[in-house]
Amino acid sequence: MDFEFGPEDDTFRREAREWLGAHLAGDAAEGPAWERTLGRDGWIGLGWAADAEYGNRHATLTQQVVWAEEYARFRAPARLGHIGENLLAPTLIAYGSQEQQTRHLPGIARGEELWCQGYSEPGAGSDLASVRTRAVRDGTGYRVTGQKIWTSLAHEAHWCFVLARTEPGSVRHHGLSFLLVPMDQPGRIDVRPIRQMTGTSEFNEVFFDGAEAVDVVGGEGNGWQVAVGLLALERGVSTLVQQIGFEEELERIVALAVANGAATDPVLRDRLVHQWAELRTMRWNALRTLGSTGDPGAPSVAKLLWGRWHQRLGELAMQIRGAAAAAGPGAWSSAYELDELQRLFLFTRADTIYGGSDEIQRNIIAERVLGLPREQR
Structure with a gap:
């Protein structure tokens, strides 16, 4: 692919920088307020269909990359609306009805409707075909019962898209449906934060006890097709944003290695160079x-x-810090505190598990790309 930035992209970059500079000066809003600020000025949904108007501006693919790069470089607040904007919205555009798009996309574009993803379960992490959460028809909708886990930002979300089994007795990827569930259902939905090694709790357990689902996307029983289509959307422009964050982390670790003398160690220096080359x-x-x-x-x-x-x-950061990596700023107090690099090390333990474990990714490549026989189960 010939990927070059043109004059229009440069103009778009200046506009993005000016807007971010103006809105991130001083005490910038965070959380839901920041999402509404982005939505008010049309910065949500840049990659959505150009022929529909939901209050968002439309940008070319290169301009989407430009916005993502500048957003990361300005260290703008973490996005609470990522799941709705980059996962649910493209899925509705691809598989949803016009009524579903009209109902949900404007609220996402305005930054007023936040979503979470109800996929993983205690017995169905990367293997989503083992989902046991069930949903039964109730008039025009469904009643959902079951448990989801590792549900990012469920404590902030207004809605959850849930993969549930709607055909009794079905197995594996058959009989699943992609349901839209409002989270404000006291007594029917219970959200419990999961405290991690890092001390944070952005992940949650979610328990559904007869919760109402108002829509099924793609038709009943077609949930597997919709879910797989959504997962393919999960890597895209957001991957480039992620890499800018990686670059900043690497630069911070290189600076530390230079400052404490670790960069003089030929083995550590070689590893730093390898990390830089692999990132490129x-x-x-x-x-x-x-x-x-x-x-x-x-x-x-x-x-x-x-x-x-x-x-x-993360491992390299700890090696460069040496013995000091074992003690945090709260080492002599009762508070559980970690610095940035310690959080980096601990959180990266999960990088090869969440979003589809490495084993699952290798199976996909082997079976769907290389045409190798399926692994016996």
Whole structure:
């Protein structure tokens, strides 16, 4: 793919920088307020269909990359609306009805409707075909009963898209449906934060006890097709944003190695160079595949690359710090405190598991790309 930025992209970059500079000066809003600020000025949904108007501006693929790069470089607040904007919205555009699009896309574009993803379960993590959450018809809708886990930002979300089994007795990927569930259902939905090693709790357990689902996307029983289509959307422009964050982490670790003398160790210096070179390779691979369609292996290759790379970066950070890595700023107090690099190391332990484990990604490449026989179960 010939991926070059043109004059229109440069103009768009200046506009993005000016807007971010103006709105991030001083005490910038965060959380839901920041989402509404982005939505008010049309910065949500840049990659949605150009022929529909939901209050968002439309941008070319290169302009979407420009916005993502500048957003990351300005260290703008973490997005609460990522799941709705980049996962649910493209899925509704691809598989949803016009009524569903009209109902949900404007609220996402305004930053007023936040979503979470109800996929993983205690017995169905990367293997989503083992989903046991069930839904039964109740008039024009469904009643959902079951448990989801590792549900990012469920404590902030207004809605959840849920993969549930709507056909009694069905197995594996048959009989699943993609349901839209409002989260404000006291007594029927219970959200419980999961405290991690890092001390944070952005992940949650979600328990559904006869919760009402108002819509099914793609038709009853077609949930597997919709869910797989959504997962393919999960790697895209957001991968480039992620890599800018990786670059900043690497620069911070290099600076630390220079400051404490670790960079004079030839082994550690060699590892730093390898991390830098691999990051450049990942960027060009992401740009190369960004405009391609129908490649079932591209998302899996990208996940395998960055998951292991980021884990090695966390390990390298601890080695460069030496013995000091074992003690945090709260070492002599009762508070559980970690600095940035310690959080990096601990959180990256999960990089090869969440979003589809490495084993699942290798199976996808082997079976769907290379045409190898399916693994016996």
